[in-house]
Amino acid sequence: MKLSLSALKKLVLIVVGLIVVVLLLLWQALPRILQSQAEQFVADKTGHKLVMDRPEFNPFQLALRLGKLQLNDPDGKPLFGFDGLLVDSRVRASRSVRWCSTQSVWTARRRR
Numbered sequence: 001m002k003l004s005l006s007a008l009k010k011l012v013l014i015v016v017g018l019i020v021v022v023l024l025l026l027w028q029a030l031p032r033i034l035q036s037q038a039e040q041f042v043a044d045k046t047g048h049k050l051v052m053d054r055p056e057f058n059p060f061q062l063a064l065r066l067g068k069l070q071l072n073d074p075d076g077k078p079l080f081g082f083d084g085l086l087v088d089s090r091v092r093a094s095r096s097v098r099w100c101s102t103q104s105v106w107t108a109r110r111r112r
Contacts, residue, residue: 023059023060026057026059027057027058027059030057031054031055031056031057032054034055034057035052035054035055038050038052039051039052042071047074048071048072048073048074048079049071049072049074049076050069050070050071050072051068051069051070051071051072052066052067052068052069052070053066053067053068053069054067055067061088062088062089063086063087063088063089064086064087064089065084065085065086065087066082066084066085066086066087067083067084068081068082068083068084069081069082069085
């Protein structure tokens with residue numbers, strides 16, 4: 001089966017278009033889904049209230065940045081919180097491809 005040049009161009013355009021759509025969905029939709037599902041999961045499973053800023057996901061660097069996050073008990077008292085978390089996961093090039101977390105940065109508020 002031999003593909004003509006125009007059929008090959010169409011195939012390449014479709015593949016590139018699908019890649020662009022997937023990257024846009026990861027960049028725009030994933031943070032919203034992650035925020036709503038995390039808050040709902042914590043409330044359903046523990047009864048605690050999770051309050052968090054919308055996360056930022058960079059699909060090109062495989063980095064997830066969480067802004068302010070606070071976990072409150074059912075009475076409203078704070079249990080845990082931080083001002084920022086960066087999870088930077090990249091594929092390390094070696095003989096075998098492995099996932100590794102290359103960087104995690106936490107910043108937290110001090111309680112007075």
